[in-house]
Amino acid sequence: MGVINLAELKPGMALAEDLRDRNGRFLLAKGTRLTLKHLRILKIWGVIEVNIEGISQKNVESNTGAQIDPAIMETAEKEIRERFVHTDLDHPATRELFRLCTLRKAEELDITDSEAKLEHHDSYERNMDANEILEDTTTEMSPLEFIRDDISLSTLPDIFIRIKETINDPKSSARDIAEAISKDTNISAKLLKLVNSAFYGFPSKIDTISRAVAIVGTKHLSILTFGIYIINAFKNISWDLIDMKSFWEHSIVCGTIARILASHKNIQNTERLFVAGLLHDIGRLVFYNSTSINARNIILKARNSHSLLYEIEHEIMNFDHTELGKLILKKWKLPMSLENIVKYHHYPMLSNDPLEPAIVHLSDIMTNALDMGSSGERFVPPLDQDAWTCIGLSPNILSLTIKQMEHQVRELVKFLVSDER
Ligand SMILES: [Fe+2]
Ligand SMILES: [Fe+2]
Structure with a gap:
């Protein structure tokens, strides 16, 4: 048996022991063969990892980088270490993050041309010349x-303010909110894409804003509207x-x-x-x-x-x-x-x-x-x-x-x- 992260579980795998949530509440019995529905429910229950039959822990761990060329691992570690220079690698969480990032970088280097990656890495540093002379930048502005x-x-754009007012008004109904959001076709389209994406993982398609309001809830949807609006505006x-x-x-x-x-x-x-x-x-x-x-x-x-x-x-x-x-x-x-x-x-x-x-x-x-x-x-x-x-x-x-x-x-x-x- 081996402990597998939720994201790596597949239908057909069988539980090696009874599954309980973090409060000790019984969820599924030992021997249960997982179905797609189980996998969805485990996510909702907040299960992080599951002990699975017929898989050795050694196999699970050997899946994490052992097969990557040591020279590539070394290059990856060097690059990641530079990025982690301000962190304390003795802290267990930082150490784990460092390990995961090194592995991820090594996998990237393993499958793609490293030069292309370096190009990507610097893409946000637009028009930067490290030798440029620095001016005095001090300012007294508050x-x-x-x-x-x-x-x-x-x-902010007026329409954002109108949507926000509708959402903040305790007298607004779900229908008022749906109507206000629907007036902006761009935002509505993005909201619908968001609620239909893996971000929510709803099994059936949500095709109208009023249905999104009903399913996601006004509070949740309103805060998402803020976020989408701001990205859109800027x-x-x-x-x-x-x-x-x-x-x-x-x-x-x-x-x-x-x-x-x-x-x-x-x-x-x-x-x-x-x-x-x-x-x-x-x-x-x-x-x-x-x-x-x-x-x-x-x-x-x-x-x-x-x-x-x-x-x-x-x-x-x-x-x-x-x-x-x-x-x-x-x-x-x-x-x-x-x-x-x-x-x-x-x-x-x-x-x-x-x-x-x-x-x-x-x-x-x-x-x-x-x-x-x-x-x-x-x-x-x-x-x-x-x-x-x-x-x-x-x-x-x-x-x-x-x-x-x-x-x-x-x-x-x-x-x-x-x-x-
Ligand atoms: Fe920041
Ligand atoms: Fe940040």
Whole structure:
């Protein structure tokens, strides 16, 4: 028998022992042969791993990298180690993340041309010349002055405001909300694609917004509408500094991981965590959009000194993108809980309510480690050990979460960021 992650289970496998949930509640009997329906239900029950008959643990583990050429493993480890330079590899969660990322990189190098990968890796570092002379970037501007300065980011389209008002109005019915959302065909199409995607994994097709409202719930759907709206409103802003597709990929992956981790913690309304992940680095857009500061210099300075970007933001500005993010969410009148998560995602334990900021903190670290998109940061930020303790999950959750995330985001980035309907 061998313990297999949920994502690797296949119909026909038989349970080697009785299956119980994390509270010890009996779920399925030893010997049960798993069906597709079981696999769906196990996901809903939050089962992480299952002991399966007829598979040795050795075989399960040998599936994890032993067959990759040691020279490729070494190249992968070297590259990943550079990205993890600011982390503590003695911490069990960081060590596990390092192991998973090394394996993933080795698998990539094993099947694709490494030069093509390197090209991809640098794609978000647009027009960056490491030898460029740095100007003095210090500024006395306050975070509020930055937000006031930024008209394009701080002003939301009218239709967004109308939808938000309908959603926030306690007198609005599900039908009013569906009607308000349906007026924007682009957003409606994206919402329908989202609720029909692997993100939800509903077995039957949901073809109208009113049905989506009924099935997903107004609260969940409203927060998703916020998220989709914001991506839509800001996806075509062009900067020479950052590729917006890469920025939103980082944000969508972070949000998806946060939503999965929240479900493992039995948090209600996990869509809120998805949107918090989507918006966690939105303050960076204010920096990149600002004419009052040379954001290129901030990025270059971080790069040349091998420092974390948010530390250099602090050094130059006396505040960082988390402060700007919080202010912009306040301006958009989004819920306080979202402001709290965005403000504390790099320092979750400073929050009075640290669990959700800690989840996005871990999600951001995982997203940077996986190198999926970028908001400008080159390194994996360090994991706050107290935040990890606060989350209270086992390092085993990381591999399952990454597999679930990959399954869910496969199409998500494409249809949320692209113009197709
Ligand atoms: Fe950040
Ligand atoms: Fe981030």
